[in-house]
Amino acid sequence: MEETGKVFIKTFGCQMNVYDSEKIMAYLDDRYIEAASEDEADLILLNTCSVRGKAEQKVFSMIGRFKPLKDLNPELIIAVGGCVAQQEGQGILDRSPLVDLVFGTHNIEDLPDLLDERIRKGKRVCRIIEESDKVTSAQAPSRAVVSKPARLVTIMKGCDNFCAYCIVPFVRGREISRPSVEIISEVESLVENGALEITLLGQNVNSYRDPESGDDFIDLLEKVDSIHGLSRLRFVTSHPKDFSVELINAMASLETVCEHIHLPLQAASDRVLGGMKRSYTLNEYRSKVAALRDAIPDVELTSDIIVGFPGEKRSDFDKTMSFLTEIRYQNVFSFRFSPRPGTAASRLEDSVPERVKKGWLPELQHLQSEITAWKHEDLLGSTLEVLVEGTGKKENGMLEGRTRNNFIVHFPGSEDMIGSLTNVKVNRSGKIHLESEVVK
Ligand code: SF4
Structure with missing residues (x-):
């Protein structure tokens, strides 16, 4: 089909958004090719993240920076999707006159129609549906991404856990798993097109349950592992409370499953973990890591940490610091707590002063970067x-x-x-x- 323009997609946030951007590209594939930069685009699309307040501010300041482009080319379309769009909806059009189109996390398939509406009728459009019971995929790999050797495949969306700080259940909806038949066929098609590595994606992959066959996550891993031509299999994210001995055994025995796990800790104080509603204690987490390392000696762990959760004291933070040294994570993604609208933590007093959070975060990041550097030094010559x-x-x-x-x-x-x-x-x-x- 004829190409009508160039699209520049800017993706914020997590792997799920990276995947959604691939999906967006697939839906636009017969009309747009990828632009190398925003300067040459006819459509600029921001795929946003609202997990942290700062990411949201970045989106609005970025939109402002597009004004000179819009002045030069009034036909330029600026679209906002992802979690900020899901949360703010029409509010984005109200706040920024530069934005032409807003679509929610469950409306990616509607994007071509919404663009038509904008182009043909000249209307600024917003479409947000609260929830969809389907987990869709990019199916046929798009031209733009076909040659990538490492690909993402979504297996479920949403989350039922309602951790106190997290906005995901509000913007991505409740947990819905995708039928394994569809997942397998997508992986087979990606492998036929040159992918050697697949990452299975979901907010909490351990609770995957095939809506048709009832297969669990381990059954799914076994099926994907047996696909001919696949070399490496990863998955993200695992909730520590659902990370089971059975899964550890499957990781150890399935040939393609890689020796790496992202296991978000968030904090190493049981008091703070309780406040976060994480449903595990530090000792439970610690024993799971020990079992994992027994089964897979060269496994590497990465994690997420939040500093400055309401009520966190210096003594709690110190526990997190010493746990980093104990576990020796390969890498840690760390953030300052910021209350997100609608979450349980937003109703708590944000009791840790911003200046304290601003002191703790670099302290933790400095320690982690030393640990990462030691790990790297251990590999010299290998x-x-x-x-x-x-x-x-x-x-x-x-x-x-x-x-x-x-x-x-x-x-x-x-x-x-x-x-x-x-x-x-x-x-x-x-x-x-x-x-x-x-x-x-
Ligand atoms: S498990 Fe908790 S942190 Fe992870 S997506 Fe669900 S609610 Fe958010």
């Missing part, structure tokens, strides 16, 4: 197998690959290596990635 995923973002002529256990490695090489499994020898350790050379 040979690692990496999946070459693309070019290093900042360094020209450098390729970027990832080990099964999630270390990021840069090395010189030619672009025709992208999509292959290659052995590299580590010759420099950095804070974020390792540097290496290809083993001939």
Whole structure:
């Protein structure tokens, strides 16, 4: 079909949004090709995240920066989707006259119709449905993403956990699993098109339940693992309360499942965990990690931490600091608590002063970056197998690959290596990635 323009998609937030952006691209595939930058776009689409207040502010300040582009090209369409759109809806059109179109997290399939409405009728449009009982996929891989060797596949959406700080159940809805028949067929099609690695995505993958067959997450892992041509299988996110011995055993025995798990801790004080409504204690978390490391000795863990949750004291924060040293995470994504509208925590007194949160966060990040650097140093001189995923973002002529256990490695090489499994020898350790050379 004829292409009518160029689209620039800016994605904020989590893997789920990265996946949704791929899906958006697939739905626009017969009308738009990807623009290299916003300057050359006919459609600018912001796929937003509302997990943190700061991300929301970033969206509005970014919209403001598009004004000169809109002045130059009044036909330019600015669309806002994702979680901020789901939450604010019409409010975004009211707040920013630059925005033409707003669509919710359950309305991605409507995007071509909404664009028609905007283009043909000249109306500013907003479509938000509260919930949909379908988990859809990008199905046929779009031109824009077909050649990527590592792909995301959504297996469920929404969440029933209602952790006290989290807005996800409000903007993504209740937990709904996708039939495994659809998931398998999407993975098969991606593998046929060159994908070697698949990440199964959901807010809480451990509670996956096939609505047709009743299969659980382990059954699904077994099915995906047996797909011919797939080399690596990952999944995210696992809630610690649902991370079971059975799942650990499946991770250890299934050949494609990678030796890495993202297991969000959030805090290492039972008092704070209780306030967050996380449904596990530190000791329960600790024993699960021990069982995992017994079963898979080279497994690496990453995590999420929130600092400054209402009622958190310095002594609670110190527990988190010493737990980081005890567990030696490969990496941690850490954030200052900010109350999100509608959540249980938004009704609590935000008792930790902002200046205290602002002090704790870099303290924690500094400790974690030392731990990451030690882990990187331990790998100096070793040979690692990496999946070459693309070019290093900042360094020209450098390729970027990832080990099964999630270390990021840069090395010189030619672009025709992208999509292959290659052995590299580590010759420099950095804070974020390792540097290496290809083993001939
Ligand atoms: S498990 Fe908790 S933190 Fe994770 S998406 Fe659900 S409510 Fe949010």
